[in-house]
Amino acid sequence: MTNPLIKIKNLHCGYAPGKPVLYVDDLNLAENEITFMLGPSGIGKSTLIEALGLINDTILDNKSSHVLFQNDQNQYVNLNELWINNKSELETFRRNYFSFIFQNNYLMPNLSAGENMMMTLLMKGENETEAKDKILYYMDKVGLVGDLFDKKVVHLSGGQKQRLAFVRAIASPFKLLIGDEPTGNLDAMTADKLMSYATQSIRDSNRSALFVSHDINLALRYADTILLFKFIKKDVELGLLSDSEALKREGDKWYHTSKEIANPHQLIMEGFLQSPKML
Ligand code: ADP
Ligand code: MG
Numbered sequence: 001m002t003n004p005l006i007k008i009k010n011l012h013c014g015y016a017p018g019k020p021v022l023y024v025d026d027l028n029l030a031e032n033e034i035t036f037m038l039g040p041s042g043i044g045k046s047t048l049i050e051a052l053g054l055i056n057d058t059i060l061d062n063k064s065s066h067v068l069f070q071n072d073q074n075q076y077v078n079l080n081e082l083w084i085n086n087k088s089e090l091e092t093f094r095r096n097y098f099s100f101i102f103q104n105n106y107l108m109p110n111l112s113a114g115e116n117m118m119m120t121l122l123m124k125g126e127n128e129t130e131a132k133d134k135i136l137y138y139m140d141k142v143g144l145v146g147d148l149f150d151k152k153v154v155h156l157s158g159g160q161k162q163r164l165a166f167v168r169a170i171a172s173p174f175k176l177l178i179g180d181e182p183t184g185n186l187d188a189m190t191a192d193k194l195m196s197y198a199t200q201s202i203r204d205s206n207r208s209a210l211f212v213s214h215d216i217n218l219a220l221r222y223a224d225t226i227l228l229f230k231f232i233k234k235d236v237e238l239g240l241l242s243d244s245e246a247l248k249r250e251g252d253k254w255y256h257t258s259k260e261i262a263n264p265h266q267l268i269m270e271g272f273l274q275s276p277k278m279l
Helices: 045-052 079-085 087-097 113-123 128-141 146-150 158-171 188-204 216-222 264-274
Strands: 006-016 019-029 034-038 066-070 076-078 098-102 176-180 208-212 225-233 237-241 247-250 253-256 259-261
Touching (some): 019 225, 034 188, 076 079, 079 087, 113 146, 128 146, 176 188, 225 264
Antiparallel strands (some): 006 066, 225 237, 225 247, 253 259
């Protein structure tokens, strides 16, 4: 892969020194692609997202590891060094390069929908009039009427709030959209519609996305690459994420270790079932 967006080597993630929960041996994330990460609960998906999205320093100290992100000047920035060295640079980097959607919408209940959306866009340096136009445009695209702009979030349904979380993320500037179970609380049809719109809009604007999901069908419908986590037994039981476990789409066919797979759904399920924690 030439010039990946993210290059990871020999990375241990976790919450306490000497107690890794996840190991990434060698992984490249392509630019202008939609990547889904699938794996059983507790394997370290959110732990990795926290590190990559500069949300929480879950990179365990290891001098020989690197997590490189390609910036707008086509230079690779080592996220590990951002974590260690420079808090304000880290915050600026997060604002400039990432947008987030989580399973819980993280909207302020007593502010209006519009105030919630505007806050993020203005913080990212957007001009007020343009920000509002953009938000109304994207609200319309995800099926939210403009009247909702001035309604307090506390009066909205769960589905409306999660649509707003998508709008906020897509309308603001980013290079990589990061979603951690972004449709986890939605019914299957709403989840599909939102994911369809989000992925299309990312493709149209030549940007990239990394989604964690439990939903194999959504991944097979909208991903270019599916990364599979599995549990391995090293000294202790550990999650592993590796390029060698990736599924790649070409046209409407899926490939694993360069071989075409007739039934990718089954292959993914079998991978989960072989995981020691699932037995
Ligand atoms: P996933 O997102 O794949 O369901 P997580 O990344 O949330 O899994 O969790 C991976 C492991 O790290 C689990 O064993 C979990 O209990 C542990 N873990 C998660 N968050 C914390 C935390 N804040 N402090 C300590 N351990 C945590
Ligand atoms: Mg999680």
